[in-house]
Amino acid sequence: MITRPIILIEDDIDDKNFFEEAFKDVDIPNPLLCFDNCNDALTHIKNSAEIPFLILCDINLPKQSGLELKRYIDKDEKLKSKIIPFVFYTTTSNRDYINEAYKELTVQGFFQKSHDFEETKKDIKLIVDYWAKCLHPNSKTLYV
DSSP: OOOSOEEEEOOOHHHHHHHHHHHHHTTOOSOEEEESSHHHHHHHHHHOSSOOSEEEEOSSOSSSOHHHHHHHHHHOHHHHTTOOOEEEEESOOOHHHHHHHHHTSOOOEEEEOOSOHHHHHHHHHHHHHHHHHSOOTTOSSOOO
């Protein structure tokens, strides 16, 4: 398992606590770094030498939306070159947002939040297990 940090960008304190509990329950070994806004998350990503394993991001956030953050990352060559898997995990299931995420941005997933704890744990495990197994430039697996 790749144990680089997972970044969670979530402004709702109840949802943040819900996610933290779900991560603990499914024994995800990666540190979970939580940010309540895109600006702080972006500052961390820019200044950290360690490339995050994954970004889980809400869409409806104060000051800058998750879509705006992803658009910024995609346009910034230095950030884009870090090749960080980016997954939206949001209550917003608006078809326009989903289309924009996949057609205009390089998003790697779009999940709707569940308020059911067991479903949330399944989603988190599925997402993390997928990216742990998936071959991509930041994976530990050697290419053949």
